Amino acid sequence: MGKVQTEEKKNWLKRGWWLFLLIALGLIAPQVISEFYLLILGEALIMSLFALSFNLLFGTMGQLPFGQAAFYGLGGYGMAMLLTKYQANFWISFAAGIGVAALIGLLVGLFCVRLRGIYFSILTLAFGQLIFVIIYKWHDFTGGDDGIQGVFPPEFLKDPVAYYYFILIIFCLSALILWRIIHSPFGYTLQAMRENSERTEFLGIPIARYMLMAFVISAAFTGLAGALWAPFYRSVAPSTLMWVKSGEPVMATILGGAGLFFGPVLGTFLLTFIHAYLLGFTHFWPIIMGVLILLVIFLLPGGILGFIKEKWDNRQKQNQKP
């Protein structure tokens, strides 16, 4: 019994250092990097939260949703419409964004959790596009292809550095909650469903109900990311709900590694920063991204972080031997 415990504690000390380092880097970033890259960093954090929520369903539960952008966009639209059309308080609008995403997540989820595998992916894609089209076409209510402009954060968050810290705090809190969910009995149940759903059902787990719970949690955190995005960008556009946007967390997660909690974060950071950097030279950046993803799929099937962890674990083992 004691063995597992002490091993866990040792691991935490050994593996935790880089997390503190990263948080420290995040805190001093505004003093070190230019405003342009600070904005890119803010975007990377928001998209990382999007990717982490996605990976609760993909990496942990083993189902690939392909319509998550709908919840991201709904989070943004929910907050932006309440804020601009009804002049609601910023925080109420913010919470409403999350609420709208979670509620629509529940409705869509009720249908999607009946299916598994590719059928699940296709149905989520179909619902995602349906929501996109509704928002895109319903000009009177949502502003259609004009989107919604003038989504301003409250006075004390208007400064880019202040809003960056706001994003950082929300990101860290959300990541902590998602981490705890994945390592909770509920998270273990999702992993068991991924590994062998038949076995798990015969252990007394109603699979569809647990899929639905995970789906709503994922939609809520995705909506939170969208609600962070709208005031950051000062507007929302229907393109945030489109299937192309749904592909971003998929690619980031595959690039970074779906099997590790921070894999999607690493993948998102790489994609966002490479994108920002290369746009200065060329419009052909999707080609470079495509090559990068191909290389990772063929050479590092566990993703970049999965590869690093494997090397690291092997080194630890060799150090322990003599």
Add this chain to the structure above:
Amino acid sequence: MILETKKLVKEFGKLLATNAVSFSLRPGDIHAIIGPNGAGKSTFFNLITGYHLPDSGQVFFKGQDITKLPPYTRCRLGITRSFQITSIYPKLTVYDSVLTALLSHQKATTHFFTSAKKYFKEEVWQILEDVGLADQALITGDSISHGDKKRLELAVTLGTQPELLLLDEPTCGMSPEETESIMTFIKKLVDEKGLTILFTEHDMGVVFGIARRISVLHQGTLIADGTPEEVRASEEVQRVYLGGAA
């Protein structure tokens, strides 16, 4: 009676896999279902555990009609099964696999924020000691031997603390020594923990060595039901199945 079926029928297309099987199981028994390949043993198992729904007939567990209940509800009532083709969690550790079963049975699976590692440590280690997997607790399920995978599956089913355990070919692919030790363990479960066991098995040595009652299926029909001596003495069983071998 812990389990009863009444005129259970299941057809696949034109194949009558289960033909009006009425069967009952006493608590605390070790009961074997035998029959040639394709006799309908697995289908019968699947009807009891809810993997298939019968075309007609009923299944009762401790007097309650469970004919139409989904598998997870039957598991909650106390019926757990193992599979003929070993069904484990390849990428979960042996420890976590058993923990998952305990979490499910103890209704802890909707706890969202506490670390799963804090739950049921003693219970998990106890089960792992019992089945002899404690020294492999931190290895993933796909990297242990075939015999140990069978043990792991048994350990996982025990995590749900069942009253009735259905084992579909529990010693399939095991060496004679492994078979011996798993059968001893199953006997211990019945004697010490009061479980009831229903199992299918090809190895007649195992069947006649451990079963207290035996039912024989042939082409979906129950043709004999009784103590090992009665079954061995039955002429029809001799004719269609045992063929003088036993």
